[in-house]
Amino acid sequence: MEITVNNLTKRFEDKLAVNDISFSIGEHEFLVLVGPSGCGKTTTLRLLAGLEMTSAGEIYFGERRVNDIRPKDRNVAMVFQDYAVFPHLTVFENIAYGLRSRRVARNIIQESVPAAAKTFRIDHLLKRKPRQLSGGERQRVALARALVRDADIYLYDEPLSNLDAQLRHQAREDILALHQRKLRPSIYVTHDQSEAMALGDRIAVMRGGKIEQIGTGTELYERPNNQFVAFFIGTPSINLFQVTLRGEGEVIWADSSAFSIRLPEELYPKIRSHVGKKVQFGIRPEDLHVPKRAPFPVDADTMIGGVVNVIEPSSTGSSVYMSTLGEKSQDFVATFNLRLPATYLNKEIELAMNLRRAHVFDLETEKSLLYS
Template identity: 70%
Template sequence: MVAIAATNLVKRYQDKLAVNDVSLDIGEDELLVLVGPSGCGKTTTLRMLVGLEPITSGTLRFGEKVVNEIRPKDRNVAMVFQDYAIFPHFTVYENIAYGMRARHENRALISERVPAAARMFRIDHLLKRKPRQLSGGERQRVALARALVRDASLYLYDEPLANLDAQLRHQAREDILLLHREKGRPSVYVTHDQSEAMALGDRIAVMRDGKIQQIGTGTELYDQPYSRFVAFFIGTPSINLFDAELRNNNGEIDIVTQAFTVRAADEMKEKIRGHIGRPVTLGLRPEDLHPPRNAPFPVTAENTIHGIVNVIEPTSTGCTVYLTTLGAEGQDFIATFKARLPASYIGKEVPLAVNRRKIQLFDAETERSLLYGPGIQF
């Protein structure tokens, strides 16, 4: 069931469209992750949801009720702010208790919940301190505890883990997920870290320039990106992109780049035929390039490209290989292998088998996928 529905939300500051026609549904117990580069409108979207920013146009509903004009304190939204926004003159205890006290909650409940929330975020030894006596990471955890101690109808997290070290971030992420599952309330989690988005979200919304380009599960965004931007944003290392042109070859369609040619898979031919002769962008994910011997599909000249190995980086599962295409204007690209590659390959030319069914193709001008998408405008 949809708990929160934002329809065509717009936020305009003078001549700046910070949020440009955003529509979002958040399920009753869903954790929706909002990702996108700095300045794309993530915080502004959250501020409209919580009620701190007037909505220029569009409709925001909590359940059946339109809340555009409802004041923040009557919306009952808990938010973890990007800059913590904890009160400097209050102790950690008072900061965490603040929301519950402001809502005149039962004292016994407050004195039970505040230490429990502090324990969860490992700041229970700091309850008597003031924020200036805390590190950045500790302050961030106070902000988390303060928001999560409450029973709210919607939880908003604005990059809540940015200042934690890797281990604490992992722990805090687990704690947030655990609490989310326990409470079962709609939540929106903002990050610009796509791997955090993949780890946390039931669904992920990818935002750019005030607009949402695509909403879907991590797998959908990864396998079927609607745009070059989404394809590039999701996945590490990022997808390799090459300028290319589509050419007819006796009924087959060849994707011709400056350095190599690969043949389009049969199942994409119908979708891309109309682009023959036009400039496109070819996308090849690093994990879809295989040493021919290990390729899980038949290897032929039509699906083999070549590169010179520059660097081999061992990973826990195999290695990441940095290569350059052949030819005068060599272009760097990356392949990830499930096996180690001996260092003796550095400087050598190697063949790579391309999984043609995983090829991505984008219109070079509009950057929209030729293969996936509902034909939305952005």
């Protein structure tokens, strides 16, 4: 069953929490909704679950318009952002709670509760009370309780926010395993872009009640439609520089106080309209290379110079925080899959930009000139 949302809008008094969004989710799809705090993620889920009435727009589960269908008749399972377990009930009874209130037969409860507990690796804790559990175990009880039922749609509202990195990783895998077993449309909300990249078949990036872009992780990373998406996806974030596009014969240059680079010809059809104007030029930290190790031909017209301020080792190499040299010095960051020795601190170095992977945004609209 596909889920389709058309022009969905939710207004709280004068606040537009969800502003005219449309998308659909495939029968087996796992969609991640990501965006900064207050952008409307929870409200979108609550509208789908029927916990909020729509102000405008339509929600379809398959062919069925569900706008006027009560929450309990929509057959949605939802894990809430501020999960709570019942302190006076055992783990077993906590998980069984939703089934009992739906009058599910006793023998089915006896089967499905341990199965759900097993999925989330808490099957050895069924007799305990919540106060005898760690925070991570308690969160798993909340997950098992929400997900024990066979639902038509699964909604997850930042379910792992209270877990440490390792438990989060495990619980994420448990959720994916559950999804692959049930294969129902699912929406997973997070404000963490790396979690979104790890989980989503597709990702929808939200801001201010709107969906900015929806696509696979690779699409959002390589072909962001606008500056917000470019900045939000990828870590560390993309470097942005205000430049002026200058035409010189057949060539287009990007000039800033810190550098002057010759842009590759394949960009010209898209950027020619902006020659003579200021634009925002974006280059990801991964696309800056030590010249000797660059996987593309390097020449003086692709270089950016800077002073190394901080070298931060990472599991795969290092993130190097730098400032440009010109009069209006600007910070930027490069990531390398090698450990840059500490002797480079406070030194000046030159890096080569992989300009085929550069981005150019209109200064006013913030739309990508290359990919929108």
